[in-house]
Amino acid sequence: MKTTLxxxxxxxxxxxxxxxxxxxxxxxxxxxxxxxQLTLMQERLGVPLLTIVGRKAELTPEGQQLLAQxxxxxxxxxxxxxxxxxxKRGERxxxxxxxxxxxxxxxxxxxxxxFQQAFPMTQVHLTEVLRSESxxxxxxxxxxxxxxxxxxxxxxxxxxxxxxxxxAVAHRNHPLLQLPAPLSRDDLARYPLIExxxxxxxxxxxxQSTAAENWTFTTIEAAIEAVAHGVGYGWLPEEKIAPLLASxxxxxxxxxxxxxxxxxxxxxxxxxxxxxxxxxxxxxxxLEGDLVIG
Numbered sequence: 001m002k003t004t005l006x007x008x009x010x011x012x013x014x015x016x017x018x019x020x021x022x023x024x025x026x027x028x029x030x031x032x033x034x035x036x037q038l039t040l041m042q043e044r045l046g047v048p049l050l051t052i053v054g055r056k057a058e059l060t061p062e063g064q065q066l067l068a069q070x071x072x073x074x075x076x077x078x079x080x081x082x083x084x085x086x087x088k089r090g091e092r093x094x095x096x097x098x099x100x101x102x103x104x105x106x107x108x109x110x111x112x113x114x115f116q117q118a119f120p121m122t123q124v125h126l127t128e129v130l131r132s133e134s135x136x137x138x139x140x141x142x143x144x145x146x147x148x149x150x151x152x153x154x155x156x157x158x159x160x161x162x163x164x165x166x167x168a169v170a171h172r173n174h175p176l177l178q179l180p181a182p183l184s185r186d187d188l189a190r191y192p193l194i195e196x197x198x199x200x201x202x203x204x205x206x207x208q209s210t211a212a213e214n215w216t217f218t219t220i221e222a223a224i225e226a227v228a229h230g231v232g233y234g235w236l237p238e239e240k241i242a243p244l245l246a247s248x249x250x251x252x253x254x255x256x257x258x259x260x261x262x263x264x265x266x267x268x269x270x271x272x273x274x275x276x277x278x279x280x281x282x283x284x285x286x287l288e289g290d291l292v293i294g
Contacts (some may be wrong), residue, residue, distance in 0.1 A: 002044040003078060007037050008070045011049060014038070017055050017069070092279050094285030098145040100125045100265055101220055102164045102237050103147050111286035115279075122279050125275055130196060130218070131263065146268040147287065158268035161288065166261045168253040169241065170233035181254035188255075196223045233263055 013023035015033075024034040042049050047065035047088045059067060099108060112124060147161065170176050181188055192213040215232055217223040223242060227234050228249060238260070244250040252259060267287060268285075269276060 001023050003041050005073065007076060007078075008067070010034055010037055011041070011063070011067060012049060014050065014057050020057065033219050042224070092122055092277060094123045094125060094278055095145070095283065096125045096127070096248055097147070097283070098129060098143040099147045100149055101128045101130055102240075102263065103162075103265060104239055107289065109286075111283070112290070114286050115283050118251065119279050123135055124283075129269045144270055145287070146270070147265055147285060148268070150264055150266050155256075158266035159288070161265045164263045165238040166235040166263060167238045167241070167245075168233065168255055168259050168261075169227060169250045170253055172231040172248055172251050173227060173231055174233060174251075176233055176253060177251055182256045184256055185254055188233065188253075190282040194223050194226045194232040194234030196220055196234075 008022060010027065010029075013026055014020055019027065020031050024031040027289075038050065045066075047062045047064065048060050049068075050057050051060050063265055090199070100111055112126075115122075115124065119251075127143065129148065146158070150158075161204050174191075176183060176187065176191055192215050195214055195216050197216045199217065213232075217226060220240060221238060223234060224236055224244070225233060227236060228244060233253060241250055245252070265282065268286060270278060
């Protein structure tokens with residue numbers, strides 16, 4: 001090996017601090033020891049890395065190019081050392097979070113951003129699920145925190161977090177909106193229904209349907225696109241389609257009943273997997289915010 005990671009870190013310190021003496025002080029070395037390492041480094045590489053301009057050490061063109069290439073390695077090594085320090089302090093290395101796809105993304109990402117600021121060395125592994133997949137995920141018990149629709153276990157042990165409203169909508173030019181209001185179930189049954197299901201449900205041949213034709217999608221975004229393009233009608237999360245409703249591209253269907261449906265989301269901490277530590281407590285607090293019902 002011609003050079004060492006430490007030598008590259010010393011070189012970067014000299015450039016950042018502008019002198020050998022300051023860099024040596026930073027690494028608790030003598031100036032002569034630091035100078036020797038950088039001289040040895042340049043001899044082994046066979047190219048000059050530093051030049052002295054006045055009293056300041058600067059990189060040569062070759063030094064600039066090589067130090068730029070080694071930067072990712074230096075940053076990765078610092079991250080590794082910081083992570084080790086965090087583990088030494090008792091911080092967890094990983095936190096697993098399962099979130100229903102209907103949970104508002106803006107609130108989720110804001111909570112994760114603030115959590116990362118507080119615990120930058122803790123990796124959050126996020127799994128997004130559909131409502132129909134919640135029970136399967138809960139049975140596996142692999143996550144630390146769940147934000148999912150209720151099962152009996154969730155409803156009795158978890159915290160009711162929020163209520164998500166689904167609105168029956170169609171594109172403004174959809175034939176349903178040309179019919180006399182209010183619309184009945186028979187009116188709806190004449191046109192394709194857009195549904196959001198998981199992959200296992202999508203492959204089932206015996207699924208019951210009250211519509212003339214069903215179009216099933218495994219993501220909310222795809223279902224919204226389908227309704228927005230006039231493929232069919234459907235009940236979609238009102239928070240996610242608010243801009244389309246405001247612009248008039250999507251229109252609420254004037255139904256006899258059931259124009260809006262709601263789904264409850266619960267927050268559940270998996271106490272069996274690990275105790276409630278500082279990281280989980282903070283994440284739960286950030287996710288709850290001002291959303292808790294009751």
